[in-house]
Amino acid sequence: MDKLLKKGLRVFNIVLPVLAALLLGAIAIRADGADPIRVYRSILQSAFFNLKGLSSTLVYATPLIMTGLCLVIAFRGGVFNMGGEGQLYMGAFFATVLGFSVTGLPPWLHTTLCLLCGAVCGALWALIPALLKAYLHINELVTTIMLNYVAITICNFLTNGPFCYSYQYTSTQPVAPSAELPLLFPGYTLTAGIFIALAVGVFVWILMNRTTFGYKVDTIGYRQEFAEAVGMNVRKRTMQIFLLSGAIAGLAGATVILSVYHRFTPSFSANPGLGWDGMTAVMLGGSSPVGTVVAAVMLGAFKFGSVSLQVKFGIPTEVIQIVQSSLMLFLSIRFIRENSETVQRLLAKASTRTGKKKKEGA
Amino acid sequence: MAFVLELMNLTITMATPFLLCVIGGVFSDRCGVVNFTYEGIMTFGAFSAILFARLTGNVLFGCAMAIVVCLAVKMVFASFVLDFHGNAVFVGLAINLIASSVVPFLLQALFGKSGSLIATDLIDPAKMIIHVPLLEKIPIIGAILNDHTPLTYLSFVLVALMTVVLYKTRFGMYVRVCGENEEAAEALGIRVKAIRYKALAISAVFCALAGINLAVENLGMYTDSMVAGRGFICLSAIMCGRGKPVRSTMFGLLFGFAKALQIRITSFVSATTASLIGILPYVAMLVTLVITEYPKVMKNPERIERV
Numbered sequence A: 001m002d003k004l005l006k007k008g009l010r011v012f013n014i015v016l017p018v019l020a021a022l023l024l025g026a027i028a029i030r031a032d033g034a035d036p037i038r039v040y041r042s043i044l045q046s047a048f049f050n051l052k053g054l055s056s057t058l059v060y061a062t063p064l065i066m067t068g069l070c071l072v073i074a075f076r077g078g079v080f081n082m083g084g085e086g087q088l089y090m091g092a093f094f095a096t097v098l099g100f101s102v103t104g105l106p107p108w109l110h111t112t113l114c115l116l117c118g119a120v121c122g123a124l125w126a127l128i129p130a131l132l133k134a135y136l137h138i139n140e141l142v143t144t145i146m147l148n149y150v151a152i153t154i155c156n157f158l159t160n161g162p163f164c165y166s167y168q169y170t171s172t173q174p175v176a177p178s179a180e181l182p183l184l185f186p187g188y189t190l191t192a193g194i195f196i197a198l199a200v201g202v203f204v205w206i207l208m209n210r211t212t213f214g215y216k217v218d219t220i221g222y223r224q225e226f227a228e229a230v231g232m233n234v235r236k237r238t239m240q241i242f243l244l245s246g247a248i249a250g251l252a253g254a255t256v257i258l259s260v261y262h263r264f265t266p267s268f269s270a271n272p273g274l275g276w277d278g279m280t281a282v283m284l285g286g287s288s289p290v291g292t293v294v295a296a297v298m299l300g301a302f303k304f305g306s307v308s309l310q311v312k313f314g315i316p317t318e319v320i321q322i323v324q325s326s327l328m329l330f331l332s333i334r335f336i337r338e339n340s341e342t343v344q345r346l347l348a349k350a351s352t353r354t355g356k357k358k359k360e361g362a
Numbered sequence B: 001m002a003f004v005l006e007l008m009n010l011t012i013t014m015a016t017p018f019l020l021c022v023i024g025g026v027f028s029d030r031c032g033v034v035n036f037t038y039e040g041i042m043t044f045g046a047f048s049a050i051l052f053a054r055l056t057g058n059v060l061f062g063c064a065m066a067i068v069v070c071l072a073v074k075m076v077f078a079s080f081v082l083d084f085h086g087n088a089v090f091v092g093l094a095i096n097l098i099a100s101s102v103v104p105f106l107l108q109a110l111f112g113k114s115g116s117l118i119a120t121d122l123i124d125p126a127k128m129i130i131h132v133p134l135l136e137k138i139p140i141i142g143a144i145l146n147d148h149t150p151l152t153y154l155s156f157v158l159v160a161l162m163t164v165v166l167y168k169t170r171f172g173m174y175v176r177v178c179g180e181n182e183e184a185a186e187a188l189g190i191r192v193k194a195i196r197y198k199a200l201a202i203s204a205v206f207c208a209l210a211g212i213n214l215a216v217e218n219l220g221m222y223t224d225s226m227v228a229g230r231g232f233i234c235l236s237a238i239m240c241g242r243g244k245p246v247r248s249t250m251f252g253l254l255f256g257f258a259k260a261l262q263i264r265i266t267s268f269v270s271a272t273t274a275s276l277i278g279i280l281p282y283v284a285m286l287v288t289l290v291i292t293e294y295p296k297v298m299k300n301p302e303r304i305e306r307v
Helices: A002-031 A036-048 A051-076 A084-101 A107-136 A140-160 A193-210 A212-222 A224-229 A234-261 A274-284 A289-305 A309-313 A318-331 A341-361 B002-030 B038-056 B059-083 B088-111 B141-145 B150-168 B170-180 B182-187 B192-219 B230-240 B245-266 B271-277 B280-299
Strands: B116-118 B221-223
Touching: A002 A036, A002 A318, A036 A051, A036 A289, A036 A309, A051 A084, A051 A193, A051 A212, A051 A234, A051 A274, A051 A289, A084 A107, A084 A140, A084 A234, A084 A274, A107 A140, A107 A234, A107 B280, A140 B230, A140 B271, A140 B280, A193 A212, A193 A234, A193 A289, A212 A224, A212 A234, A224 A234, A234 A274, A274 A289, A274 A318, A274 B088, A289 A318, A318 B088, B002 B038, B002 B141, B002 B150, B002 B170, B002 B192, B002 B230, B002 B245, B038 B059, B038 B088, B038 B116, B038 B192, B038 B221, B038 B230, B059 B088, B059 B192, B088 B116, B150 B170, B150 B192, B150 B245, B170 B182, B170 B192, B182 B192, B192 B221, B192 B230, B230 B245, B230 B280, B245 B271, B245 B280
Parallel strands: none
Antiparallel strands: B116 B221
C-alpha cells in the first residue's frame, strides 16, 4: 500500500505537469483563434494512427532518445552537462566530414566509422568542461552552455568557410551513399538510426542498473562527500561521466545527419535544439533510461505532429515549443511532495487501515 | 591611437548590458538563489520594450512595460523556486526556454513575422546618444566617455548606488546574511523568503534595463538571438567576481571589451572569418574563469564544487 501510493504519486507528479503544460498550450492556441482540442487531436492522429506517421514519429524521436540518455548518465552522476547541444553539433559536423571525404568503403564500415567519429568528437568537446570541472572545480553549467555557443559558431564558420559547398544554401557536401544509414522499409522515412538509439538505451540501462559503474555514478550523484569518504575516485568518475555523456550526444548528432539530412546544415537542430529537447525527455522520464526513451518517443510524436499545424490551422508551430518549455517548468517542481502533510496523513491512514485488516484477519 | 580610443568607447557601449545585468544579478547571487534566468529575462525585456512601443507608439511606455513584464516573469521563477521548492537550475533553464518560445510565438501571432520586430520609425538610435560638450574638452577620457546612451551613463551611477545598497543598508545586509547562512538569518528573525523575493525583483529590473539598452537604445528593434548568451556571460562575470559588486562589474567590463574587440576585428577580415571571431567573448569568459578559479583550487585541491 505504501509503495503503491508512492508509485501513484510519482505518476501523478508527471501527469499533472503534462496536463498543465497542455492547458497552457491550449490557451495560446485559443488566443490565436484555433480550437485546441482539434489541434491536439490532429497532432495525435498524424503522429500515431497511421504507419507513415508512426515511422516519422520514430525518426523525430531517434535523436531525442539519445540526447535524453546522455543526460540520464550526467544527471544521475550529479554532472549538469548542458552542453548536449554543442557536443551534438561537433559530432554531427565531423561525422559528415568523414562521410563525404572518404569514399569506396563498404557501407557497414563507413557508417560505423562515421558514427564512431561523431561519438569521439562529442566526447572530445565534452572533455573541455570535464577537465575544467574535475581539475579546476569550475561550475560546468556555465561552461557547457558557453561552449554550445562556441561549437555552433565554429560549425557555422566551417560550413561557410573551408567546407562550403553551395553558395545558395549553407551546407556542406552531401555524404557518400555508403555512409548513409539505410532505410528500414521502402517508402517510409524510418532508418536504422532507431536501432542505434535503442542500443544506446539498452547500454545505458545495463550500465546504470547492472554494473558497479552505475552504482558509483548514482552514489556520486546522491552524495559526493560519502562517495569520497568511501574512497571513490570522484574526479576520475566525473570525467568518465562527462565523456560518456558527450559521446552519446555526439552519436546523436552523427545519427541525425546520416539518417535524415545526409549533409551538415547549421540549422539541423532547430529551435530550441535537440540537446534541450533531450532535457525535457529526461525530466519527463524521471532520470530513468526506460522512462526517458518513452518520453522521447512522446516528444518526437508531438514534434512531428506539430509540423503541419501552420498549414492546417494557421497557428505558429512555436505553440509546441511553448508547451514543451512550460512542461519543463512544471516538471521542475513536484506538484505533490512525498513529505507534505496531506501525503503523510494519507500514508498514516492507509497504514492504520491495513493494520486493522491484518488484525481482523488474525 | 584613434583606433584604441574608439575601441575603448565601443567597450563602454558593449559593456552596458553586462554592467546592468551583473549589478542586479549580484543581489540574486548574494541572497543565495541559483539564478540562471538572466538570458530569458533579458530577452523578455528587449522584446516587450519594442512590442509595447510598437503597439502604443510610446517608447517610454514600452520601457516601463518591459520592466513590468520582466518582474512578472521573475516572480514566476521566484515562486516556483521559493514557494514550490523547484530545482532552481531547472526552473531557470525552463524560463530561458520559455523566453525563446513565447517571443517567436507572439511575433508570429501578432505580426505574422519571424525573426525580428522593427521599430526604427519610432526610435532613432542615433538620437539616443548624448553628446556632452563639457567632456569634449578633456582629452582621452572625453573621447572614451562621450557620446553614449542615457542608460550607459545611468549604469555607472547604478553600479555605485547598488554597491552602497548592498554594503551600507540594512536590506543589503539582510540579503548577504540570507545567502551566507539561511538558518542564522531565520534565527535572527529575518524573513528569508521575502528578502529573496525582493533581491530577485531587483535583478529582474536590471535585466529589463539591460534588455532595453540592447533593443531600444542600440538598435531600435528586436531580433531573435539578440541577447546571444549575454545572460550567461553575466552569470560567469558574477562567478568570477565571487558576487562582489565592483569586482563582478569589472569582469562585465572585461567581457564588454572582448565584445568590442570582436566587432572591431570583424571589419578587418572577410565575412566568414568574421563569423569565427564571434567566439571571442565566450572564449574570453572561459579563460577568465580558469584564471580566477585557479588560485582558489590551489588552496583546496581535492574538492569538486557542487551547484
